[in-house]
Amino acid sequence: xxxxxxxxxxxxxxxxxxxxxxxxxxxxxxxxxxxxxxxxxxxxxxxxxxxxxxxxxxxxxxxxxxxxxxxxxxxxxxxxxxxxxxxxxxxxxxxxxxxxxxxxxxxxxxxxxxxxxxxxxxxxxxxxxxxxxxxxxxxxxxxxxxxxxxxxxxxxxxxxxxxxxxxxxxxxxxxxxxxxxxx
Numbered sequence: 806x807x808x809x810x811x812x813x814x815x816x817x818x819x820x821x822x823x824x825x826x827x828x829x830x831x832x833x834x835x836x837x838x839x840x841x842x843x844x845x846x847x848x849x850x851x852x853x854x855x856x857x858x859x860x861x862x863x864x865x866x867x868x869x870x871x872x873x874x875x876x877x878x879x880x881x882x883x884x885x886x887x888x889x890x891x892x893x894x895x896x897x898x899x900x901x902x903x904x905x906x907x908x909x910x911x912x913x914x915x916x917x918x919x920x921x922x923x924x925x926x927x928x929x930x931x932x933x934x935x936x937x938x939x940x941x942x943x944x945x946x947x948x949x950x951x952x953x954x955x956x957x958x959x960x961x962x963x964x965x966x967x968x969x970x971x972x973x974x975x976x977x978x979x980x981x982x983x984x985x986x987x988x
Contacts (some may be wrong), residue, residue, distance in 0.1 A: 807825045807882070808883045810871065810876045810883065813867060819857065820859045826842055827840070827841055841890065862871075
């Protein structure tokens with residue numbers, strides 16, 4: 806909900822993740838909480854956040870969204886509230902956007918945070934190195950990543966054995982196998 810136009814680098818194909826919308830701001834009355842855009846997880850401003858790869862299809866949709874809806878406010882946010890007068894409340898997003906999208910898509914219930922786990926697990930299943938996935942997800946180490954995605958690493962030894970056995974099979978990975986030698 807805190808994505809701004811300035812966080813997207815279409816040329817470099819990356820998205821900087823360094824801000825979030827939080828419901829922990831001060832209100833004049835001291836009642837409830839006010840929305841604020843703040844640095845991720847209330848970390849120090851000096852911390853740069855993280856930079857994640859921006860796939861072409863996501864970049865296309867972001868460009869289309871900006872063309873159709875523009876940006877809002879001094880932060881140039883892509884996703885303000887529905888009246889374009891402030892930040893988007895998580896409760897509104899959940900009820901009016903997330904649940905509606907799940908229903909329209911015929912998707913069984915899942916929390917928005919599930920998308921984060923989907924992202925991480927898909928990257929790991931695709932063979933993206935653990936240290937890159939940990940960086941892109943903002944984990945402090947690959948140990949944290951392994952703690953959350955341990956089920957992906959189960960059976961790694963057997964997959965390793967199979968990969969090595971395949972590599973050591975004559976001709977398995979040799980593109981010249983079966984070609985005549987040229988003298």
